[in-house]
Amino acid sequence: MKRYGLVIGNNKYAVDPLNNAANDAQTIHSILEARGFDSQLIIDATRSQICDAVSSLDQKINKGDLLFFFFAGHAIEHLGYGYIFPIDIDTSSPGAIQYFGYSVEELLQKTQPYNATRIVVLDACRNSVDLNNFDVRPFIESIHEQRASTEATQRDLLVAYSTSYGMKASDGNNKNSLYTEILAELMPSHNLTAEELFKEVGHRVISGSKLGQRPWFYSSLEAKVKISDLPSFTFIHSFVSPAGGSDFALCGGRDQGALLLLGNNSTIFKLNAAGHSSFGSLAGGVKAAAMSNNGIIVFLSNKNHLIVSSLKVGFDLGRTKLTGLTISSDGQYVVVFGDRSFSVFQLNNDSASCISSKKNLKHTFYCAEFVTDKEIWLGGSGNCLTIIKLEKPNVEYVVVELQIRGYIYSISKFHNNLVLLTLSSGDVYLSYRNTLITGLAINLGKTVRKPSSRRSSILNRVGEDEMIRQFLFSPKVLDDDIISDISEDLQSNDLMYSSFANNLPVLAIGSTEGLIYLIDTRNWDNFQCIDVGGGRETELTGLKFTADNLLVAVTRDNHVFYYTPVTHNYLASLDYVDSILS
Template sequence: MNHRIALSIGIANYNEPVHQLGNAGNDAVLMAKTLTSRGFDTTLCPDPDQPQLLAALDTLEARCAALALEGKEVFCVVYYAGHGVEMNGNGYVMPADFPAELQPSTLSHYGVSLLNILSKMTAAAGPKLLVLDACRESLAHWNSFDMNRFAENVAADRSTFGAALDATNVVIAYSTSSGAIASDGKGQNSHYCEQLAELLLRHDLSITEMLTEVGQRVIMRSATRQRPWYTSSLLKRYKLSDLPHYQLTQAVPVNTAIDYAARIHERQLDMTVILHNQRHVTLADEFERRRLLNAKSAIQAIAVHGEQLFVKTANNQVTIWSGDGNAPVVIKVPRDDTFGIEVSPRGTAFAIYGMRCFQLFVLDDSHWRCAHQLQGPNMSYYGAVFPSEREVFICNGKGEISRFDASGPTTLRHDITTDIHGPIYDLAVLPGARLLAASCCGGQVLYFNLATLALSGRTTLGRVGDNRSVNYAALREIGASDSEALAILDRRDVLLDDSGTEWEAEDDSANSYEDKLKYCVRIAHLDHNLLCCVAVADARVLAIGSEHGFVFMLDIRNGAVFQTLDIGGGRGTKLQWLCAAASGVAALSADGVMLTYHSVPAF
């Protein structure tokens, strides 16, 4: 396992009043907080004098060296905000006890060279990012005697720390260009720190892409007065993101045609995937397909709990197969189409839901009884989830979520108000964040506090907004809307107009293309149904399956999409269903292909 270590240094309160800075301390605090949120074990070092700064660097080196002895690589970041000087590419930072007068003798005695810092960071293999949010003032005003003494200092540093010059996978980022000053900012933070902290939270950017974007923003905001730079010896593309990348490892066709009720389910007992389709329940383990059950009538829904199978068939019964050879339990249920079954964590309750009906069953004294039932001619129930053994949430086609608590003699109901004017398709409990997530029509994902049931957040998928430059390839990393529309145009020669009449694709003139694009974008926005809401093994990640054939991987800490998986949308195929898998997610496309994505850990 690789490790992330960071040191954030900020020096605002210098001993000499002439060196005082307003925001360097704030900058270090902000960077420490940001790096910590990205999985770095971060140490904040405020206003260190030279001995304290050297001690912090020695500690950093020791930690990296200890991990290197264990055969581990380290992603090491050092951020410095304070005063600095540079001459001929040789830089020094100035600790809090730096004297008022800047001379070669004071620089050699009190300053800390960048080579010294870099040498501490290279004690272990792995990427290193050294960020210098400081001035790079030139020493050109020195006389020849001072220059000679400075050259002697540089030669001594190169003799001691010269090996760091040949280090690989190193990036040194400067907040300004050589010989120039860096703005301390007018608010609480410097321009450079503000932009760096914001872009550090982007999951889709590599280190160099992030620094390029930071540079562009700072140049624009400073009216070209400040121009950040960076140098790099990276050998590969590294990201600051602490979330895994989901990589397609297999795509295997299902041998039989997929019916409308076909679904896949995770079996945690052996970390396999169970498929139900038509009258069959099949175990899917890598490339193996093994039939578990053949039903006498069509299977509408199943649930998997340990070795147990809960099977709802078209002959209006739920059969519970124990897996231990004992006779199954059969429960009669209403004559309505069933969309799904959900089982409680310990298997002593289950909910069955579908068209016009919802039922909650609990196990009392070895007998199943119906604890609650909802039936109505104009209602469909699309999803359910158990946060605890006798507590279940359900969602319906009118944008409503209800909680039922069957822990007492009477089942208690609590309705949750939403602003969704249409179906809520699926629910997931995010135990680490104590949230209930709901995937809805219109590309909406809602988050509710499990304790208060209050709405605590929202993610809107499928709306790029004004960013018309997003192309089809970018869909792999971010959300979709215009890109989906472009994909629709790519794969269809016939569209429907507002009246439902087929609209034949004509020539490629700009007007017809733009009209069709606008129409497709509008349809994608209104009809962006998020069918599946899946909590995966990584507690920071939520997988949302779109009817259009894409799966959006969300960072639940801020609701941002950090990766988009193309299940079939790029080839015009919709998503059938989605479930968690051993180390990632599994998806079933509507044309009968089962795809498995494994998570590749971040560095």
């Protein structure tokens, strides 16, 4: 489905010019473009420009596409049929409107044959004509002819008006009209269908105008349509993992190529869209693995051995309690990290050597990322980053204190010199690589979010089932001091995993309690939350996007789940197939 916008804003009327219509159009046009629409903007359009713009849609729109038409300016309506005013209309007499105005019904007639979904929004007055005017009779007869020829044929259409029939619409005292201001605020939402969007817009305009302006919309939409350009991620299949339990269940390259499933089982499995196949084996099982973009894979075995796929030898890492490892994109360096220690290895064609090793440090490391091929960020306990720079001849490392709360559980490279940090506090931070300036991007909750997880957290503190139920579902009935006292035992919302989609502005962040938060990285809107546990009280142990944007999740109870991006309403798709089969 392709998405097109045609946006018109007219200020420069010879009679009664407007102040904000052009601003309104520019605002809506910008939002449409930000949401993936191919949008055309026309400011101060003549009738011929409007006709040409509508006619040009014939070269673009196909069956199943979405058209969003927006007009801000002067308009008039009678018996439910309206005319928008181009700037070259020189009078508002019925005769002039009939021949020089642009009929909304003409727009609907010309776009109906496309078999596309259409949303038509008119931020304009809906005043009727003066029935005492002698010229009004042929105008009304023309409207009756349009009603007969168009009403029965309109399908998959939503028409939204900024005000009620016979009423004026405020041009607004600020940059935008009241209607456009509220519409622009809500349009970027990923969770509202078009009908929900205009219902909420109407509610807010009525309230904001103190009952002075009451928007309306009419809909014959045949599916749930959203302005959002992002898909919903829908569960498609799962299987029981053959790899056994592990804290590090998934391994994938930064180019999102092969995806490996690890565990206590000696066999390593390769995942694909259909399921899994055997990839190799490692005695005793694998604790962690990492993959470079040129296909080199490194494994950290449960016996504390570093295994490099391109070499025939392994390296005994001693008795240090190790957490994981990662490899640079070019496959030249590996960092292994764990309890107050890290080691950096350089890989050559036929050998590997440890070029730096530090032990008995202040902090335990839980994650590491090559933000460049020669710069490593390590995070863990303490409000700090440990940064390793692999510049010859020396390896340097420095500890940088950050203004953050909680432990760092995942580090991921973002774009524009930014690095993403997820924390035990439920906070997600962005940090500039060069300056280390760090700011909060989004908070996903300071404590665990699921009622079952909260109940488990406070069982030791509260022995009364009724008080637990009230705390979870009716906290307003409890005193504030009781809530504060119980809340002290709530577990933190540990954000353990992060993964970016391949060609979508989507970030997936996974918490230990089995919740996956899907984030729009353009405005940091949490537009979807997936519960992979499904009430099973299991933890998330791995989360990765594949190259084709399948989202793969692994849980503590040895299940692997696949979620696919869906841009259409899948229930409507099921109904369509059922109608064909019947």
